[in-house]
Amino acid sequence: MTYSPLPPLTDSPEWDALREQAEHLRPRHMRDLFAEDPDRYPRYTLEAAGLLLDYSKNRITDSSLAALMALARSRRLEERIGALFKGERVNTTENRPALHAALRTPESEAVTVEGQDVVPEVHHTLRRMETFVGQIHSGQWRGMNGHPFTDVVSIGIGGSFLGPQMVSEALRPYWHDQLRCHFVANIDGSDISDTLRHLDPETTLFLVQSKSFRTQETLANARAAREWFVENGGSQEQVSRHFVAVTSQQDEAERFGIARDNVFPMWDWVGGRYSLWSAIGLPIALAVGMDNFRSLLAGAHAMDEHFRTAPLERNIPVIMGLLGLWYSHFFDAHSHAVLPYDHFLKSLPAHLQQLDMESNGKQVRINGTPVDYPTGPVIWGGAGANGQHAYHQLLHQGTRLVPVDFIMPLHSHNPLGDHHRLLFANCLSQSQALMRGKIDEEAFEEMRAEGMPEEKARELAPHKAIPGNKPSNTLLLDRVDPKGLGALIALYEHKVFVQGALWDIDSFDQWGVELGKQLGKTIEKRLEADGGQGEPREDSSTTGLIQLFRERGQGISGAGK
Numbered sequence: 001m002t003y004s005p006l007p008p009l010t011d012s013p014e015w016d017a018l019r020e021q022a023e024h025l026r027p028r029h030m031r032d033l034f035a036e037d038p039d040r041y042p043r044y045t046l047e048a049a050g051l052l053l054d055y056s057k058n059r060i061t062d063s064s065l066a067a068l069m070a071l072a073r074s075r076r077l078e079e080r081i082g083a084l085f086k087g088e089r090v091n092t093t094e095n096r097p098a099l100h101a102a103l104r105t106p107e108s109e110a111v112t113v114e115g116q117d118v119v120p121e122v123h124h125t126l127r128r129m130e131t132f133v134g135q136i137h138s139g140q141w142r143g144m145n146g147h148p149f150t151d152v153v154s155i156g157i158g159g160s161f162l163g164p165q166m167v168s169e170a171l172r173p174y175w176h177d178q179l180r181c182h183f184v185a186n187i188d189g190s191d192i193s194d195t196l197r198h199l200d201p202e203t204t205l206f207l208v209q210s211k212s213f214r215t216q217e218t219l220a221n222a223r224a225a226r227e228w229f230v231e232n233g234g235s236q237e238q239v240s241r242h243f244v245a246v247t248s249q250q251d252e253a254e255r256f257g258i259a260r261d262n263v264f265p266m267w268d269w270v271g272g273r274y275s276l277w278s279a280i281g282l283p284i285a286l287a288v289g290m291d292n293f294r295s296l297l298a299g300a301h302a303m304d305e306h307f308r309t310a311p312l313e314r315n316i317p318v319i320m321g322l323l324g325l326w327y328s329h330f331f332d333a334h335s336h337a338v339l340p341y342d343h344f345l346k347s348l349p350a351h352l353q354q355l356d357m358e359s360n361g362k363q364v365r366i367n368g369t370p371v372d373y374p375t376g377p378v379i380w381g382g383a384g385a386n387g388q389h390a391y392h393q394l395l396h397q398g399t400r401l402v403p404v405d406f407i408m409p410l411h412s413h414n415p416l417g418d419h420h421r422l423l424f425a426n427c428l429s430q431s432q433a434l435m436r437g438k439i440d441e442e443a444f445e446e447m448r449a450e451g452m453p454e455e456k457a458r459e460l461a462p463h464k465a466i467p468g469n470k471p472s473n474t475l476l477l478d479r480v481d482p483k484g485l486g487a488l489i490a491l492y493e494h495k496v497f498v499q500g501a502l503w504d505i506d507s508f509d510q511w512g513v514e515l516g517k518q519l520g521k522t523i524e525k526r527l528e529a530d531g532g533q534g535e536p537r538e539d540s541s542t543t544g545l546i547q548l549f550r551e552r553g554q555g556i557s558g559a560g561k
């Protein structure tokens, strides 16, 4: 991309206009905004790609939204969206395009990067996946001793884990009858030991998922899996039937001992956290079948088309991105909660955490100068209604403003009694409570009506009062099916892109995670029994803890006490 620098974010007439809007809105309560405008819900509701966004419970008006749109235009957002889809090198520090949208582009369309259309190789890989999944499901590809596979263990971490794990879990009702999927990510030996404990090597298939094929955790777990397999009756020859890899480093996978034909490709133009749409999605395809995997891609593509073509004012990822910026800059919000009211979506916050925080946890602009404004928020969350009995207390009465995304399907896969109606009521009551709150006087009157003496009610009222005016989005989908889920994940990918573009940062690199990896290599050596030779080079804390581990802990030889 020929990157033409953006003017400073916070020193512009558009920023001044936003500041004025915020000053005007800060003292206003959303209760009043709703009371003044009976059409607030239809006015601030959008539908696209099977999703509905209700953003009416936000601290916005038409004029603040117009000011946000003006800011987006001054940041040349439309141009940046165009650059993303045209395959320009939007990942400037690594000099690469970010082509996750090409992974869900139909075969009839082209995404041309410097003269080369990448769509044919994407579909070639999809067809290879289809053949492989078909062979596993039909029992044509069997494990040692001719048994069909019953279990798949996907070994990978970060983007090579969180996305596939979350989607497989979210699509639990679509799982193939005879195949169970397991995920191993952590270098903690308990992760793989606990998984393998219940498995039979004769019927277990391993997927080693690593774009770089250099990731310590993944390689250690893959080696442990291979040892377990061989120790339990598998031969080297049989490894080639039981081990499959997905990587951009085919030679490394072969060096590890995985047959060339068992290696599915990845491309350097896909970031790990955007890779579940590629062959990294193999565990998903094995779990739910290739037709469902293709529906997932179709849902994401529908969201891509919406993002690429809808005017900014009607564009769901753009609106969600701008609202995030609004709260983080003008309302001092430091975090953002994602609360799916669906049991099967319980891992969505963890996936979005990597997606957002690895993408937008940045401190310099694309041109290398430091930002003088906050960038990506802390993303956290969990399944509703469970969180209501835990951290929602802070959402309602804490001193920090936490904008929330409620995500809720209209239909459950398990329509048990009135559970779904109750769940929906819980979701709506939370967004309503956050918005309207309960003033002192209401709390007081309630207690009086229950017969509490006046003095006691006065004393308790401030504790029971809830300020409200806490913003939230509500995202509805018909049900958590492959298509709706694809659209939902793509929506968040684009929201992250929008914010990165507004902040003028590179959302596609992740240099921040490298230092810990570098230091880890030295420390790991020093933890070995003879690793303490020579002068300690670390700070006294690290040296002290190394020493303590060597004296009292369990090293790699297992010699600890």
Ligand SMILES: O=P(O)(O)OC[C@H]1O[C@](O)(CO)[C@@H](O)[C@@H]1O
Residues within 6 Å of the ligand: 157, 158, 159, 160, 209, 210, 211, 212, 213, 214, 215, 218, 271, 272, 273, 358, 510, 513
């Ligand atoms: O797929 P790989 O190369 O093993 O990387 C795993 C993860 O590690 C990271 O590079 C961070 O360390 C992520 O960005 C990535 O998703």
